[in-house]
Amino acid sequence: MKQLTLTILLTYLFVSVYSQQHSQIQNVENRKTTSLNGEWKVILDQYETGYYNYRYEPTDQTLNSKTNNNAFFNDYKQQRPDELVEYDYDLSESLNVPGSWNSQDERYFYYEGTFWYRKKFDYNKSKDDNRVFVHFGATNYESHIYLNGNKLGTHVGGFTPHNYEITDYLKESGNSLVVKVDNKRKLEAVPTVNTDWFNYGGITRDVTLIETEETFIREYVIQLEKGSLNTVKGHIQLDGIKLKQSIQVNIPELSISQNFKTDIKGLALVDFKLKNAILWSPNNPKLYDVQIVVNDQILKEKIGFRSIETKGADILLNGKSVFLRGISIHEENGERGGGDRAYSRDDAFMILGRAKELNCNFVRLAHYPHNENMIRVAEELGIMVWEEIPVYWTIHWENKDTYENALNQLTNMIIRDRNRANVIIWSMANETPVSEPRTKFLINLIGETRRLDDTRLISAALEKHTISEEPLTMVVEDPFSENVDVLSFNEYVGWYDGLPEKCDRVNWEIKINKPVIISEFGGGAKFGFHGNKNERWTEEFQEDLYKRSVKMLNKIPSLRGMTPWILSDFRSPRRVHPVLQEGFNRKGVTSEKGEKKLAFYVLQEFYNQKEEEFDNK
Incomplete structure (x- = not known):
C-alpha cells in the first residue's frame, strides 16, 4: 500500500x-x-x-x-x-x-x-x-x-x-x-x-x-484487483484545501456502500468485495452505476468489472480463454469534409459499428490515444480495446526529453482510461527497430505502466524476421518480447514481402510461450477497382491475400487474436499515386466512406468461425 x-x-x-x-x-x-x-x-x-x-x-x-x-x-x-x-x-x-x-x-x-x-x-x-x-x-x-x-x-x-x-x-x-x-x-x-x-x-x-467545489474528487481507480474476480482495489484522490475527508463509494444495484478516509494528501485507498456481480464481457457489457460521495458532492460514473490475464498461450477474460477478433482503427472520419479527426460519440458509433459488422470483439486503436468517446462507446458495445502511444518507427531513444514526452503521453492515457473495463492492453510502441537504447527506453515505459496500472496486459507491435538459411521460416527475434505479456507483431507477407501465394509456403516458429496477436497484416485495394486476383490494387487481389493470410496465420498454435491493417482507408501524405491512392492509405477493408471491399467478407467469415470455435471450448 x-x-x-x-x-x-x-x-x-x-x-x-x-x-x-x-x-x-x-x-x-x-x-x-x-x-x-x-x-x-x-x-x-x-x-x-x-x-x-x-x-x-x-x-x-x-x-x-x-x-x-x-x-x-x-x-x-x-x-x-x-x-x-x-x-x-x-x-x-x-x-x-x-x-x-x-x-x-x-x-x-x-x-x-x-x-x-x-x-x-x-x-x-x-x-x-x-x-x-x-x-x-x-x-x-x-x-x-x-x-x-x-x-x-x-x-x-x-x-x-x-x-x-x-x-x-x-x-x-x-x-x-x-x-x-x-x-x-x-x-x-x-x-x-x-x-x-x-x-x-x-x-x-x-x-x-x-x-x-473548492475541494473535489479529481481522479480515482475503482477496478478489480489483478487476478481476482471479486476484490476491488484502487484509490480516490481529492484536490483542494480540505483534504482529510470521509468518502463513500456506493454501487446501489449491488447494495454496496463503503466508507473510506483520505490522508493529509487527500488520498484514500479503496478495498472492498463484490458480491454476485455480473462481470463485463463482450457478450454482456455490464456497467454499474457507481457514486463517489464527498460531503454533498456526488460524482457519478458507469464502471464495469472484469479480469484479464494470460496463462501460457491463452488470454483469459474472467477466467475463460478468448480469441481477440480485432481490427486496427485510425481516429478519422472520412465522411466529414473529405476527412478529419473523429471526436464525437456519433463518430464512435459509426466507426465501431463497422467493426461490429465484422463480428469484432476487439479493436486496436492505432497509433496514438484516441478520443475518450471511442473508449466509452466501445465499452458500451462490448468491444475490448488495445490502446497505444505514438512511439512509432524510430524516435530519439537517447534523448531525455523525448522519453519524458512519451512517458507523459502514456501517463495521461492511462489515468484517463484505467477505469474502463474494455481496455485490456496498453501498447508501448509500433514497429520500432531493435537496438539497445530502444529496448531500454521501452522497458522503462513498461516499468512506469505497471506502477500506474498492473491490472492490464502490456504489449507492443513488433516486427517479424526471417531465418537467413531458411527464408520461408518466420520468427520474432526481439529481446523486448521477453518483457511483454502478449507477443504481438506486424507482418505483410504477400504485400511488401512477396505475392499472396507466398503465404501458402511460409512456416512460423514462435518459441515464446505467450499468446500471439498479429497486430497488422493485409494489403491495399481501391474500392470499386476490380480485375484479376493477380492484379495489385484490385479488390480481388486484396481478397485473395486475406484468404491466404488467415489460413497461414491460423496455423500458429499460440494465435489468440489479430487486428488486420485496417478497418477503413485513411489519409496519408506518403501515399501519392494519383489514381489508386490519391493521398489515402488504401489498406482498409472498407473505403474511407465505409463501403465494403471483398476482403471485408473474408475476414467476417473467419471471425464467425473463430467465435464458434472458442464458444464451444
Missing part, C-alpha cells in the same frame, strides 16, 4: 511539472460543465510573429508581456487611431472546434505550423468559492494556453487531454481564451517527423469548462 501511495503522488508531480498543467481531471462528462465548442476566431501565423519578437525571443517570457499589444495572446484591440496593432481577432476568419484547420479550408490542407485560436465567453460561478478549469480533449501538437493575457500552461502531445485552473483569472463577462497550436513535426518529438498518417492540426477534440 505504501508503494501504491508513493507511486500515485510521484505520478501527479511528474505530470504537473512536465506538462505545466494542472493534474488531469477524470470523468469530465459527469461533472458540471460548459462547452466551448463551436466557432473560434483564428489567425494563421506561419512566422510565429504573435509569439516571438524580432530577436526570436518568446514574448510571454518578457517583463512587459501583458502590455505588449502585438503579442497575440493578449487579444488587444486598437484604442487610438495612431496605435500600431498588427492583428485583430474580431476581423479574422473563424474555424469550428473541434476540428482541424486542414479539413475546413482547402488553403490550409497541407499547412503545418502555428494557428492562434481565440474564444470569447462569459461565465458566472454557481458558488463564490467554487473553482473553474478549462479542459482540452486534445490539441495537436504543441499548445500554449492563455486566459485574459495570463499564461495557463503548455502542453506537448497531440492526442492526450490537458486541463488548467482558471479560477483566479476568470471574469463574469468578456473572457478571452487564446490557444497557440503548432503542429510542426520535429525530430525529437513523439511521434517524430516520419509517420504514415495525416498530421491534422488544431483543437481536434472538445473544449470544456469544468466547475468544481
Whole structure:
C-alpha cells in the first residue's frame, strides 16, 4: 500500500511539472460543465510573429508581456487611431472546434505550423468559492494556453487531454481564451517527423469548462484487483484545501456502500468485495452505476468489472480463454469534409459499428490515444480495446526529453482510461527497430505502466524476421518480447514481402510461450477497382491475400487474436499515386466512406468461425 501511495503522488508531480498543467481531471462528462465548442476566431501565423519578437525571443517570457499589444495572446484591440496593432481577432476568419484547420479550408490542407485560436465567453460561478478549469480533449501538437493575457500552461502531445485552473483569472463577462497550436513535426518529438498518417492540426477534440467545489474528487481507480474476480482495489484522490475527508463509494444495484478516509494528501485507498456481480464481457457489457460521495458532492460514473490475464498461450477474460477478433482503427472520419479527426460519440458509433459488422470483439486503436468517446462507446458495445502511444518507427531513444514526452503521453492515457473495463492492453510502441537504447527506453515505459496500472496486459507491435538459411521460416527475434505479456507483431507477407501465394509456403516458429496477436497484416485495394486476383490494387487481389493470410496465420498454435491493417482507408501524405491512392492509405477493408471491399467478407467469415470455435471450448 505504501508503494501504491508513493507511486500515485510521484505520478501527479511528474505530470504537473512536465506538462505545466494542472493534474488531469477524470470523468469530465459527469461533472458540471460548459462547452466551448463551436466557432473560434483564428489567425494563421506561419512566422510565429504573435509569439516571438524580432530577436526570436518568446514574448510571454518578457517583463512587459501583458502590455505588449502585438503579442497575440493578449487579444488587444486598437484604442487610438495612431496605435500600431498588427492583428485583430474580431476581423479574422473563424474555424469550428473541434476540428482541424486542414479539413475546413482547402488553403490550409497541407499547412503545418502555428494557428492562434481565440474564444470569447462569459461565465458566472454557481458558488463564490467554487473553482473553474478549462479542459482540452486534445490539441495537436504543441499548445500554449492563455486566459485574459495570463499564461495557463503548455502542453506537448497531440492526442492526450490537458486541463488548467482558471479560477483566479476568470471574469463574469468578456473572457478571452487564446490557444497557440503548432503542429510542426520535429525530430525529437513523439511521434517524430516520419509517420504514415495525416498530421491534422488544431483543437481536434472538445473544449470544456469544468466547475468544481473548492475541494473535489479529481481522479480515482475503482477496478478489480489483478487476478481476482471479486476484490476491488484502487484509490480516490481529492484536490483542494480540505483534504482529510470521509468518502463513500456506493454501487446501489449491488447494495454496496463503503466508507473510506483520505490522508493529509487527500488520498484514500479503496478495498472492498463484490458480491454476485455480473462481470463485463463482450457478450454482456455490464456497467454499474457507481457514486463517489464527498460531503454533498456526488460524482457519478458507469464502471464495469472484469479480469484479464494470460496463462501460457491463452488470454483469459474472467477466467475463460478468448480469441481477440480485432481490427486496427485510425481516429478519422472520412465522411466529414473529405476527412478529419473523429471526436464525437456519433463518430464512435459509426466507426465501431463497422467493426461490429465484422463480428469484432476487439479493436486496436492505432497509433496514438484516441478520443475518450471511442473508449466509452466501445465499452458500451462490448468491444475490448488495445490502446497505444505514438512511439512509432524510430524516435530519439537517447534523448531525455523525448522519453519524458512519451512517458507523459502514456501517463495521461492511462489515468484517463484505467477505469474502463474494455481496455485490456496498453501498447508501448509500433514497429520500432531493435537496438539497445530502444529496448531500454521501452522497458522503462513498461516499468512506469505497471506502477500506474498492473491490472492490464502490456504489449507492443513488433516486427517479424526471417531465418537467413531458411527464408520461408518466420520468427520474432526481439529481446523486448521477453518483457511483454502478449507477443504481438506486424507482418505483410504477400504485400511488401512477396505475392499472396507466398503465404501458402511460409512456416512460423514462435518459441515464446505467450499468446500471439498479429497486430497488422493485409494489403491495399481501391474500392470499386476490380480485375484479376493477380492484379495489385484490385479488390480481388486484396481478397485473395486475406484468404491466404488467415489460413497461414491460423496455423500458429499460440494465435489468440489479430487486428488486420485496417478497418477503413485513411489519409496519408506518403501515399501519392494519383489514381489508386490519391493521398489515402488504401489498406482498409472498407473505403474511407465505409463501403465494403471483398476482403471485408473474408475476414467476417473467419471471425464467425473463430467465435464458434472458442464458444464451444
